[in-house]
Amino acid sequence: MSTDPLLRLEDVAVHFENESGLLTDESEVVRAVDGVSLSIEENDVVSLVGESGCGKTTLGKTAIGLQRPTAGHVTYRGHDIWSIRDGKSDADLSWQEIRQSLQIIHQDPGSSLNPNRRILSILSEPLRQVNPELETSERRERIYSLLERVGMSPAQDFADRYPHQLSGGEQQRVVLSRALLMNPDVILADEAISALDVSLRVEMMDLMLELQAVFDTSYIFISHDLSNARYFTQHGDGKIGVMYLGELTEVGPAKQLIEDPQHPYTSVLRWATPDLAAVDTAPQELPMRKIDVPDPVNPPSGCRFHTRCPEAREHCRTTDPQPVPVEESSVRCFRARSTSPYWDSEPIEEDEDATD
Numbered sequence: 001m002s003t004d005p006l007l008r009l010e011d012v013a014v015h016f017e018n019e020s021g022l023l024t025d026e027s028e029v030v031r032a033v034d035g036v037s038l039s040i041e042e043n044d045v046v047s048l049v050g051e052s053g054c055g056k057t058t059l060g061k062t063a064i065g066l067q068r069p070t071a072g073h074v075t076y077r078g079h080d081i082w083s084i085r086d087g088k089s090d091a092d093l094s095w096q097e098i099r100q101s102l103q104i105i106h107q108d109p110g111s112s113l114n115p116n117r118r119i120l121s122i123l124s125e126p127l128r129q130v131n132p133e134l135e136t137s138e139r140r141e142r143i144y145s146l147l148e149r150v151g152m153s154p155a156q157d158f159a160d161r162y163p164h165q166l167s168g169g170e171q172q173r174v175v176l177s178r179a180l181l182m183n184p185d186v187i188l189a190d191e192a193i194s195a196l197d198v199s200l201r202v203e204m205m206d207l208m209l210e211l212q213a214v215f216d217t218s219y220i221f222i223s224h225d226l227s228n229a230r231y232f233t234q235h236g237d238g239k240i241g242v243m244y245l246g247e248l249t250e251v252g253p254a255k256q257l258i259e260d261p262q263h264p265y266t267s268v269l270r271w272a273t274p275d276l277a278a279v280d281t282a283p284q285e286l287p288m289r290k291i292d293v294p295d296p297v298n299p300p301s302g303c304r305f306h307t308r309c310p311e312a313r314e315h316c317r318t319t320d321p322q323p324v325p326v327e328e329s330s331v332r333c334f335r336a337r338s339t340s341p342y343w344d345s346e347p348i349e350e351d352e353d354a355t356d
């Protein structure tokens, strides 16, 4: 039996070339993702968190083969996705099969549902693709039973409606159902619960996890909200990956990462999440030297977080930290290794590197 993970990202980078300024021959490179290695196993939950623009969506799309990496490899069950997409692989697997196995659901479900088709017709399409041998009546029965399962009852009534006749939460359930009907190995849920009322978010996360067991699928769950990521990941027994300026700074089990953050940036995210900040022990002030996020076109040298990190020393300015295992986590910070030269270097003075 193969020991390859379902999905593996090896030292993946995604750089976008943008035109800048008025001179059209000028261009700048946005380093959206840099040096990321990550595995997603069968029935896994991997959540990606971090500030806006840190590269969560780009990394998620790269993991499911929708974004070509500039460097590194993305493999599905050991096969390089882009070799297959480019027709350069002799694997007994097509891009269409992989595409079917790696599904995506977005923040705005309405935009991905054809407004002119009824829900029954929208959900029939994937079933026709995956099980072309099904009779119309069998297809309808399966769709009704799935709609009941996702809480849309009576199913026949919902199946006959158009998308605009559903609430945002119901539309998201239809989009989730459509993804599940493809029998996917992985669903990338990109801020899939963010637009829902707060009261519905937990309900939707519970539903996704319940269906994970039924459909045998993994999730890549993207959220800017650490509290939601904690709930989803802890209940799904998975890992949270914290991203900062295109890099993964800490990856670990939800409980460990939140109760005992190893990276100073994880502590910042925890501090900034009201549900998670430990009221009695949390510092009053933001545990960060600067608010502004550096430009991903020109990220800071050494550790990318050093310009904002309250623990930064000279060593962080010049040297790029590599991931270090700490219990079940992986931490990209010199402080995670007691023998690091970091401990002998001088603290960076306040505002010293304001231009980094």
Ligand SMILES: Nc1ncnc2c1ncn2[C@@H]1O[C@H](COP(=O)(O)OP(=O)(O)OP(=O)(O)O)[C@@H](O)[C@H]1O
Pocket: 016, 017, 018, 030, 031, 032, 050, 051, 052, 053, 054, 055, 056, 057, 058, 059, 224, 296
């Ligand atoms: N197609 C593109 N062309 C150029 N730059 C891009 C493109 N897609 C993303 N970027 C840039 O890459 C960086 C990472 O973007 P990305 O959307 O992956 O971040 P994110 O963490 O998902 O952000 P958000 O939470 O706001 O959705 C940003 O600086 C963004 O502007």
